[in-house]
Amino acid sequence: MEDDIFCVFSNLSFINHSCSPSAAWGCIGGSNKNMEVRAIIDIQPQTEITVNYIENQSFLLSTTQRKTLLSQVWEFTCTCNGCLADxxxxxxxxxxxxxxxxxxxxxxxxxxxxxxxxxxxxxxxxxxxxxxxxxxxxxxxxxxxxxxxxxxxxxxxxxxxxxxxxxxxxxxxxxxxxxxxxxxxxxxxxxxxxxxxxxxxxxxxxxxxxxxxx
Structure with missing residues (x-):
């Protein structure tokens, strides 16, 4: 969002969340109106690309806290590998x-x-x-x-x-x-x-x- 403008990114919006993502997204050109996604690990063929929807908030959150936040804001229950970890x-x-x-x-x-x-x-x-x-x-x-x-x-x-x-x-x-x-x-x-x-x-x-x- 920038200056009360909301953007829908027709391709990026299909990328699912993971607390242990394979990619990250961010703004380009100094504007929230343009975004890019980049791999942050080696991604094998036929493997789903995922990003962390709450990266800026999640570092010091427990699995329960992350799941609660994602449920409240994004309305889904996360079952990624990060949430299934020890x-x-x-x-x-x-x-x-x-x-x-x-x-x-x-x-x-x-x-x-x-x-x-x-x-x-x-x-x-x-x-x-x-x-x-x-x-x-x-x-x-x-x-x-x-x-x-x-x-x-x-x-x-x-x-x-x-x-x-x-x-x-x-x-x-x-x-x-x-x-x-x-x-x-x-x-x-x-x-x-x-x-x-x-x-x-x-x-x-x-x-x-x-x-x-x-």
Missing amino acids: EKKEKGVLQISNQILERSRAALCKKDYELLWKLQKQKLRIVKTRTNLQQLSNTYQTLLVVSAALHLEKTEVEQLISEWKVECCDLEEYSKMFDDLTKSFDKGKPKEEKEFMDSGNLRNEWISLIYRKL
């Missing part, structure tokens, strides 16, 4: 993810960037197992900004940028996030330290961005 194992992952969120917020408030880096690296490993492109992109953004405060070795930052480019940039809207941030880096280092830092700490606008991305 709930005990999922509960453990969600508990760890919530702990990472709370500890990351505390580290950010205390300006403990080293701890924040370690926590977000742990989150990254979890996100990679849960097929959530939005959370993946958010975590890479957070890590790259924090790297500017830590003055990391350029090879480590270059590796981070390389991984992000491969994993998050097929969709135009995620590619734009990548381009907007990485253009401020050169050979693993910020082009202008003052763009990120003020009196030895991250600038307030970056702290606000990180808080939203956590």
